[in-house]
Amino acid sequence: MASLTGAVLLQPLLLAIALHEFVLRRVEVDHLVLHGISICTAGFLILVQWIGFSDAFLLSTIFWGSLSIWTLLYRAFWHPLNLFPGPYGAKLSKWWTTKNTWTTRWHMHRVHQVLHSKYGDYVRTGPREISVYDPAAIGPILGLSSKSLKGPFYDIMEETLHMNRNQAFHKQRRRIWDNAMKNSLSDYAPRVEEFTDQLLNRLRNANGMPVLLLECCAHYSYDVMSDLAFGKPMGFIKGEQNDVAESILKTLSDGLDAMGLIYHVPWFMNAISVLTSIAGPLKAWRDWSVLSMSERLALETKRSDIVEHLINKTPKTPEGNELLYGESRLIISAGSETTATALTFILVQLATHPSVMHSVRKEYRESQATYSCQRSLPFLDAVIHESMRLWPSLFFLGQRVTPPEGLQLGSTFIPGNTIVQLQPFVIHRDPRSFVRPDEFIPERWTTRRELVLNKDAFFPFSTGPYDCVGKRLAYMEMRSVITKVVGEFDVCLPEDFKKEVYWGDVRDHITAAAPPDQEVMFLKLGASKP
Structure with a gap:
């Protein structure tokens, strides 16, 4: 030395x-x-x-x-972002966010409400990150004419429609997805209704006894999406799932807490994603999806659904097959969790607002002759909107990076190559956009439109070129389940249910996480509680 x-x-x-x-x-x-x-x-x-x-x-x-x-x-x-206010620890490291996610028990959405209240519309929440709470910034950041690109989070996994940062690839692949949705949803709608009927049978067999609400909704959404991706359901609704399917669902569900912690540090996620692809439960998930998609590719009988269109428009090459394998996992993981959470929250809202449930039932019965899960029912859609306004399936939208020349948002200039993130949970509750923003009032979307001051501030499925490609399918599932459930059952919560405790227990992972142990009773109309 x-x-x-x-x-x-x-x-x-x-x-x-x-x-x-x-x-x-x-x-x-x-x-x-x-x-x-x-x-x-x-x-x-x-x-x-x-x-x-x-x-x-x-x-x-x-x-x-x-x-x-x-x-x-x-x-x-x-640093150029020193002009923006924010917690001192956040400017030094994104581990500040990870630490707060842990200490608040996955309630960073509440932390962001406090940050917005304390520091304003533009808050520095990372070394090169600004969290944006200004409704006027939604269009410039996410809109069709925005020059902002996806952030480093989208580098962490294999390339799919969603998980990539290549604009040209996304535009070309998104066109295929949009055409697939347009051409196949009508044919797929009867399958959605079949799965809803299976769910109704499960609820009938419960005979009014308590069931785990999130589990029921998750089993429904996973069966729908696995049928869409692989041509066969996992068998959850009927209780016919095999050990592999049970393991896959457990892996995806159990991993959400960890994902909620490390979502904010993409470089770390990128590093461990390589390791998890070599061994462990995520490798089992990948292997199972590859096998299932391979069997789907080998099907001689063609199906009229979204994945069939993707198969027909994807090159028959190893690279093309890898893309299909990745997108099959995207369909199940992204489509199942978000829809299951949305359904769970809507049913809890109906149970705690019986008059709203009765109005949904009345509207459904009056329109039964022309009912289709593809068609809008005004009040039902208002209930869905209002539930997703208060409790969107995604509390944080994916990262965007400002163009090199920077981004002017009103009187605020954000330097170039800055990560910006919009917070739907906070923006949806902004009194500048919604009157009485913390109250569940579905009529704000129908007969009391004066309660919506800025409709553009509602964006649970994102907006612009990267908005949710599965939005129409999600609405089909939600309409099908809600109308048929309330058409046959009263949704009832236990007598000791406290809504403040329940909503206070909702966590933020990559998706919003409903409390898994909440029981609900589905009582046949006219029946009393057992």
């Missing part, structure tokens, strides 16, 4: 500063974590060979210590 002169000891410090100023400040490296670890490990081993372990360890310590200190100083004092 004595052989290292002052000049030599200065070199790792200068190298660290140069790396930060000429690379890390200018290049997005979230997707290069494993590459960086590999390069640094190789460099350290080479140093060990040249100068011995002790000296190599000393130089590495100086380098990493200098890089860390310089990075923190830059973020704290010289």
Whole structure:
């Protein structure tokens, strides 16, 4: 160690500063974590060979210590986003968000309400991140003419319609998806109704005894989406699921807490996604989906549904098959969780607002002669809108990155290459857009439209070129379940149910998470509680 002169000891410090100023400040490296670890490990081993372990360890310590200190100083004092207010810890590291997610027990949506109240519409919530609560910013950030691109979160998994940042690829693939939805939803609607009838049989067999609400809704949505993706349901509604299907659902459900923690640090997610693809429950999920899609590809009988259109428009190559494998997983994971949560929240709202449930039932009965889950029922759609306004399936929308020239939002200028995130949970409850924003008032979408001051501030499915491609299918499922359930049952909660406790228990993962242990009774109309 004595052989290292002052000049030599200065070199790792200068190298660290140069790396930060000429690379890390200018290049997005979230997707290069494993590459960086590999390069640094190789460099350290080479140093060990040249100068011995002790000296190599000393130089590495100086380098990493200098890089860390310089990075923190830059973020704290010289970063362009220092003009924006926000918690001090958030400007230093996104681990601030992860820590708060843990300490609040996955209630960051409530933290964001406090941040908005304390700091205003534009709050620095990360070293290069601004959380936006201004309804006027929705269009410029998400709209069709926006120059903002997807953020590093979309690099963490395989390439699909959703998980990619290539605009040209997305535009081409989205056109295929839109045409598939347009051409096949009418043919797929009877399948949706069949699964709803299976759900009704399950509720009838419960004979008014309590059932786990989220479980019922999840089983329904997973069966619908697996039938859509692979041509066969998982068998959850009928209780015919095999051990593999049970394991897959458990893996996806149990992993949500972890995903809610690390969602905010995409570089970490990117690193572990490589490891989870090698072994573990997510590998089992991938292997099962590949097998199921392979069987679907081999089907001789063609089905008229969305995936059949995707198959027909995807190259018959290994790369094309990988795309279909990834998108089959996207259909199930993204489509099932969000719809199950939305259905759960709507049914709880109906149970706690019996007059609203009776109005939905009346509307359904009056329109039964022309009923279709593809058609709008005004008051039912208003109930769906209002429930999703208060409790959207996604509390945080995906990251966007401002263009290099920056983004002017009214009087606020956001520098270029800044990650911006919109918060539907907060914006949907903004009194500038909705009168009495914390109250469940479905009529605000029908007969009391004066209670909606800014309709554009309602965006539970996002908006613009990256909005939810499955929105129409989700509405079909929700209309089918809600109309048929309330047409036959009263939805009742236990006598000790406290709505403040229930809604206070809703967590934010990547999707909103309803309390899993809430029981509900579905009583045949005219029957009394058992």
